[in-house]
Amino acid sequence: MPFPRGKKPSAAGGTKTSKVGATSTENQEEGSQVKRSSSPPHGAPKKRTAFIDITNAHNLQISLPVRKKDAGKKDAGKKATKKVAAVPAKNQANLTKSSSVSSEGTTSEKTDTEEDEKSEGLKTDASSPVVEPADDAPPAVREIPAHLRKQHIPKEFDIDSENSEDGFMCPEYAKDIFDYLKEREEKFVLCDYMPKQPSLNPEMRAILIDWLVEVQENFELYHETLYLAVKMTDHFLEKFPIHREMLQLVGSTAMLVASKFEERSPPCVDDFLYICDDAYKREELIAMEANILQTLSFDINIPIPYRFLRRYAKCVSAGMDTLTLARYFCEMSLMEMELVTERGSLLASACLLMALVTKDLGGWTPCLQFHSGYAASDLAPVVRKLYGMLLAPPDDKLRAVRNKYSHKVFFEVASLPLVDSDVLENVLAPPCDASPPDLDVKPKLE
Incomplete structure (x- = not known):
């Protein structure tokens, strides 16, 4: 008849010694059975700690100095006990008296030293060592650089404190962002570039922008995409003369680049070829995209x-x-x-x-x-x-x-x-x- 797992039947009879032996055997098997219970069942994946293959944490053995000292004290105590046991009984009292008198000061010093070491060990384990500064040392205060200091905003002009819990609004440095964009505008100041474009005139440009508004509305693009596309078109036309037949290609390609910059799901190249009524080829649009980016030095984060x-x-x-x-x-x-x-x-x-x-x-x-x-x-x-x-x-x-x-x-x-x-x-x-x-x-x- 099989027995329950982790248990062993006790003998019905036998001497006291056999019972003790049986009990010890049961304890040993129960101990081993407890260890086996922690192992995974047959066919289950083996558990392991995260990053154990990288850190080899299971092979590390940490030894604390306090434990070593305690172990040394225990060993010394065992040796002293053996020596005392070997001394005859009549000299044991004198030996104990003399040892206590001779080592009175040393024992107290060792005790104080060990307590100090233990306290220092606990401090070291709990936190990093603290270095007390000298009396004449200046206070370690690091001044924040001027460009990293938070800009002072009067209370009546504070429009960002209401969004203090919204991290997406960046309330701590929202004004700094727009001040930076305002400074960056100086890099993108345009001039009247129409004299540089012999094949174009302001009316053609207005018709192109009007068409881009329709594209933005039909594709349901962000308004930021439209404004950025217009800015990119103007900066490109300021530096690169084109023929009037290529004006729509410039505008649609600028809208494609702006969509990649602003949109979550920008339209594909075929969509822009379709809205141009297949007036241009795919290779021409991709070549114009590279031309615009190179002409603008890939700096298209233009303040709008x-x-x-x-x-x-x-x-x-x-x-x-x-x-x-x-x-x-x-x-x-x-x-x-x-x-x-x-x-x-x-x-x-x-x-x-x-x-x-x-x-x-x-x-x-x-x-x-x-x-x-x-x-x-x-x-x-x-x-x-x-x-x-x-x-x-x-x-x-x-x-x-x-x-x-x-x-x-x-x-x-x-x-x-x-x-x-x-x-x-x-x-x-x-x-x-x-x-x-x-x-x-x-x-x-x-």
Whole structure:
């Protein structure tokens, strides 16, 4: 009859010695059985510690100094016991007395030394050794470099503390990011490059931008992709003369590169060949992509006005309808060759000011001036250019932006009437200047 695992039947009879022997045998087998129970069952994978093949932690033997000393003390105690046992009984008392008298001071010193060593060993195991500085040593205070110090932002201008729990908003250094982008704009200042393009004119460029707006809307791309594609196109045309037949290839290729930079799932090459109505071959588009990147030295992280616009709108807690109106103004400005030379942060500020005045939400606030670095007087020339652009009769060939922002999704902001020019001029006039606006500027707004 089989017995349960881990147990052995006891003998029914036998002497006391056999019982003791049986008991010891049972204990041995039970001990071995406990060890076997920790092993995996037959066919199961063997357990191992993570990185055991790399660190060989299972082969390491850690020996502590305290344990060695304790073991030495135990061995010394055993030897002393044996020696004492070997001394005759009549001399044992004298030997004990003399040893205690002769080693009284030494024993106390050893005890103090061992306690100190034990305490030092515990400190070493618990934490790193602490070095006490000298009395005359200067305090070890390292000063933070000036470029690493956190920028002081007045409480009334702090627009990022509300996002202190959102790591994606980078509230600790959000202003530093936009200050860096504003400084980086100086590297990407454009000029009027049309004289360098004998085969092109501003109307052709406006038609290309209008077509890119349709591409962005049909592919449902980010607005950042559209703005970056327009910037890349302008910087490429500034440095590389092309024929008018290649203009659409430049624009579609710039949109492809911008999609790779901004989008999570950018359209493929065949999609851009399709929207060009197969006017170009695959090899031509790929060659143009390499040409654009090499011409721009692969530096395509160009600051765009759309990013500044969203940042500055947060300064006044602008609603989505106000922000959309400013985006409409900004997207209309992409087609104007006269506004190509303006910096993105300045253009975004002018568009936001136009939207605030149109919505009767006030003018340029101190918070906006703090974060943008522009006063209302700095925005006046760009605002006047925007006003003249919007006041001009619409071109039937350039309807993409107006149709886009006439949809309900965009609050139909394209159908809103323009603000009166006198109201706009009052906002642009400096507070300390009570004189009327210049007469040669006023007719531009009418």
